[in-house]
Amino acid sequence: MKITRVESIPFSIPYLKPLHFASGEVHAAEHVLVRVHTDDGVIGVAEAPPRPYTYGETQRGIVAVIEDVFAEQLHGLTLLEREQVGARLARTVGNPTAKSAIDMALWDALGKTLGQPVSELLGGYTDRMRVSHMLGFDDPAKMVAEAQKVRERHGISTFKVKVGRRPAELDIAVVRALREHFGDSVELYIDGNRGWTAAESARAMKEMADLDLLFAEELCPADDVLGRRWLVGKLDIPFIADESVPTPADVTREILAGSATAINIKTARTGFTQSRRVHHLAEGLGLEMVMGNQIDGQIGTACALAFGAAFEATSRYAGELSNFLDMSDDLLAEPLQIRDGCLQTSSRAGLGIDIDPDKLDRYRTDK
Known part of the structure; x- marks a missing residue:
């Protein structure tokens, strides 16, 4: 070996x-x-x-x-x-x-x-995960149409909506259009990629208070220490730290500072060994966890799936496992298949994939 x-x-x-x-x-x-x-x-x-x-x-x-x-x-x-x-x-x-x-x-x-299988070596909690789909910037009608297509083709009913534009009304209109189109049949959460200020984030969240959002992720920069703590204190839904928590030490600092109440785990940036440390730390602190995506291809998605399915906490919510649908091709001999809104782990040894x-x-x- x-x-x-x-x-x-x-x-x-x-x-x-x-x-x-x-x-x-x-x-x-x-x-x-x-x-x-x-x-x-x-x-x-x-x-x-x-x-x-x-x-x-x-x-x-x-x-x-x-x-x-x-x-x-x-x-x-x-x-x-x-x-x-x-x-x-x-x-x-x-x-x-x-x-x-x-x-x-x-x-x-x-x-x-x-x-x-790697997922069994890591923890073996389940053999599948629900999938969420990321919706990038576009006008409301086009984003609604994309979400509808993804739902019809793959059964996905959780959508992560990219926000953070100025003015914020551009994104508020998109989220509202999605909720009005799908009603309560889908889960929606937003990701700002640090694009708004804390004040802009607070105003936008107030405007979307009636839209039953699941999470808010990285709405404002982590280095705005006081502003971020102030914002998180105003929210009544979990605030996910993502880019701000690439290591277990960063998780500790963000949570103790009151700057986040949930964690996005991305195997693309912490592998399996460090992701397991992040998971155990977050579990001990009682934090919600979601499996994120670094706009991975199918290889990276298979990795995120293996880790997310290994633990109860990371498989509780839909994982961001569909970005490969936006690629024109991939490297796998047998492509991953999303069925009924879920991806299933492989029962083969290792990650169960072939190039x-x-x-x-x-x-x-x-x-």
Whole structure:
């Protein structure tokens, strides 16, 4: 079970349409496929989605740090030495998605070696998760139409609505249109990606008080310490910390500061090992948890699904597991299928996914 090689393969797959939100926009999935090889011939895989406007990583930066720094540090360690792996990766500041992809590829390889699904190794609470769908910036009629199409095709009934535009009335109109169209047959929550001020957030939430929102996420910047605490104190629904809590220490600071009351766990930025620490901390503090999405492809979605289904708390709410529907293609030999609003975990060893070599050859950008 010794690590013999760590690969980082950049690839690019266009989106069917650009995704717009307060902190940026994405036109293509310019991600990195990470593969960990062992001396037993096992290969673990994961996906690193760079988000330069959130964590400062780029596709080229992820490839470089893995090839120039991490690969050599991990050579010769076993798949069971996860704490040693984490300690060596931690010597390098930042690079959360590069580190997380390596961690998840190790877990995939371990599951394959032991003949067990990763979700079972992590906790094995359930074999499925309800799916929520993210709606990016657009006019109300188009966003309602997209939600209706997704519901009809995939049975999804929870929608995360991107907000944070100025004026806030643009987003309030969208959320109201969704509620008026679907009534109480769907769950709605909003994500500001830190786009509003605390005062703008408070006014917008007051305007939407009758819309029965499930959560509000990262409406204003975390570095507005007093404003954020003031805002959270005014809300009567959970306020989710996302970009502001990439580590367990950040979770502790945000909660003790009164700046959040719920946590978004994203395996793309904390892998499985650190996500488990975040989960246990949040569970001990009595926080609500949702499984988030870093605009992952199907590989990353399989990772988020495996973790979310492993625990009761992370499977309680619909997880953000549908962003891959916006991609024109993907790398998996057998695509994930959302049925009746749910994704089911694989019973196969590891993550239970296989990379299609022809698709990888078509979309990789390092040839």
